[in-house]
Amino acid sequence: MNDIEKLIQIMGRLPGLGPRSARRAVLHLMKKREALLQPLIGAMQDVSAHVKTCTVCGNLDASDPCAICRDGGRDQTILCVVADVGDLWALERIATFKGRYHVLGGVLSALDGIGPEQLSIAGLLRRVEAGGVKELILALGATVDGQTTAHYLADRLQPYNLAISRLAHGVPVGGELDYLDDGTLIQALKARQKL
Incomplete structure (x- = not known):
């Protein structure tokens, strides 16, 4: 496995990134090494060295x-x-x-x-x-x-x-009733408030 494939495999483990999205992200980082890849490497090293729980x-x-x-x-x-x-x-x-x-x-x-x-x-x-x-x-x-x-x-x-x-559960701000799932509608009815 070469270095690029290894990076794609690691990026593919991140939430929201599958193998294809990881491949696109790595390709974009490789094309923009100075503007994106190098600053990303530095930021990741800083986080690894300094961030604590x-x-x-x-x-x-x-x-x-x-x-x-x-x-x-x-x-x-x-x-x-x-x-x-x-x-x-x-x-x-x-x-x-x-x-x-x-x-x-x-x-x-x-x-x-x-x-x-x-x-x-x-x-x-x-x-x-x-x-x-x-x-x-x-x-x-x-x-x-x-x-x-x-x-x-x-x-x-x-x-x-x-x-x-x-926290209250129910209809989100800007939400339309027709698009909500049954559980959300039930919860919204149960948690209704007086006006």
């Missing part, structure tokens, strides 16, 4: 604790629980939530053999037991595994007398 929340950052955990302006009484770092980044992108986070590292999944021991649930319990947390937002996906995880966490955290909520 935050020992407090599980975020990825150049420092530990991460910038969010160090930010004294954030509300320490509200903790938003997410499955993965990508979910944390999505919530940060909208710049609305001003509390802290806890990354579980996935969701419970009997099919995939992921139980509570494989997730950062013990770390979440330690943070709650340490005191100061008054509200927990379970920002987990609207999948069966996400909802199973949310119910499991709600049960485990029930003795701590916290306000526990989850």
Whole structure:
């Protein structure tokens, strides 16, 4: 296997890139070596050398604790629980939530053999037991595994007398009812609000 094929194979393992997309991406990088490939190599080396997993929340950052955990302006009484770092980044992108986070590292999944021991649930319990947390937002996906995880966490955290909520599910902004799946419509009806 030559170097280009090896790069295509590695790129093909990335989410959203199959073998054909990886081949196109590598070809584009090769054609634009100075403008794209060299800066990409440098950025990847920097990330590999400097990015760490935050020992407090599980975020990825150049420092530990991460910038969010160090930010004294954030509300320490509200903790938003997410499955993965990508979910944390999505919530940060909208710049609305001003509390802290806890990354579980996935969701419970009997099919995939992921139980509570494989997730950062013990770390979440330690943070709650340490005191100061008054509200927990379970920002987990609207999948069966996400909802199973949310119910499991709600049960485990029930003795701590916290306000526990989850993200609303239903009709997306700009969504047309005719294009939504049945599950989303059912959830939207159940979570309806007064005007």
